[in-house]
Amino acid sequence: MEQNLKVLAVVQSEAVPENLREVFSRKSITLHHARSGAAALVLAGNSLYDLLVLEEPLADLPVDSVLSALQSFEWASAGAPALVMAGDQDVVEIARRLEDHPARVLPKSAQKQEIQQAISELLGVAVRSGSRMMVNVEVKIDSNTSLKCFQSENISESGMLLRGAKAIPIGMAVDLEFYLPDEPDPVRGKAMVVRHSGDSETPGIGLRFVALGRSEILRLRRFVDRILTDKPPSETDRGTGTSQTAGV
Numbered sequence: 001m002e003q004n005l006k007v008l009a010v011v012q013s014e015a016v017p018e019n020l021r022e023v024f025s026r027k028s029i030t031l032h033h034a035r036s037g038a039a040a041l042v043l044a045g046n047s048l049y050d051l052l053v054l055e056e057p058l059a060d061l062p063v064d065s066v067l068s069a070l071q072s073f074e075w076a077s078a079g080a081p082a083l084v085m086a087g088d089q090d091v092v093e094i095a096r097r098l099e100d101h102p103a104r105v106l107p108k109s110a111q112k113q114e115i116q117q118a119i120s121e122l123l124g125v126a127v128r129s130g131s132r133m134m135v136n137v138e139v140k141i142d143s144n145t146s147l148k149c150f151q152s153e154n155i156s157e158s159g160m161l162l163r164g165a166k167a168i169p170i171g172m173a174v175d176l177e178f179y180l181p182d183e184p185d186p187v188r189g190k191a192m193v194v195r196h197s198g199d200s201e202t203p204g205i206g207l208r209f210v211a212l213g214r215s216e217i218l219r220l221r222r223f224v225d226r227i228l229t230d231k232p233p234s235e236t237d238r239g240t241g242t243s244q245t246a247g248v
Helices: 018-023 037-046 063-070 088-097 112-123 214-229 236-240
Strands: 005-010 029-034 051-055 082-086 103-107 133-136 139-142 145-147 150-153 159-163 173-178 187-197 204-211
Touching: 005 037, 018 112, 029 037, 037 051, 037 063, 051 063, 051 112, 063 082, 063 088, 082 088, 082 112, 088 103, 103 112, 159 187, 173 204, 187 214
Parallel strands: 005 029, 005 051, 051 082, 082 103
Antiparallel strands: 133 150, 139 145, 150 159, 159 204, 173 187, 187 204
16 A cells, blocks of 8 residues: 555444554554544544545444535545445445445455455555556646646546656645546546655656546546456557547
């Protein structure tokens, strides 16, 4: 998993369950704990979290209500991906309710490896090089400044990493438009800068999608599922011969 992650676990018990605590036991991960949906909204509304882990059911609010509230662009953790842990008999129904959210639903009995895989997919850090593609992205900073032409990698339904992008302030909102390989229509939405990566020679910015339509989320989900199951692409597939175009 990516370094320096900030995770909010929303579970009713006094302590985070052992199977989750074990997954998040690294020094590079800061794990916070809330015991209700209302408490989670206070924390996530005022602090930027990379991932939410929620137990279903919560005593006060349905999980989908919590995530819907956090989709507002005014919240600090707007659009943060979520891992929802549910009873075995409820997984299918809850997954249906959360189709419009960047979320995965697992049974509470899930083992460490399965949880890690779901988290990696949500954060977009475990996808193979097939997710890398050359895109021309114009990110407008103000009326006189814009940045262009980045290599996108680790793209997922929750965000992407743009290599070659100079540091844009963390927390800044941007409008994006980019094309997925072999698709004629662009993906459009809003994103927030959530981290900086690389160094002065290979800078990059991490973007979290904070406003995407349901169709856009489903397209990204299909794209990620495809590159996780397909064989590694050729150099041309990776973008050397299929450069895509995008703009704000």
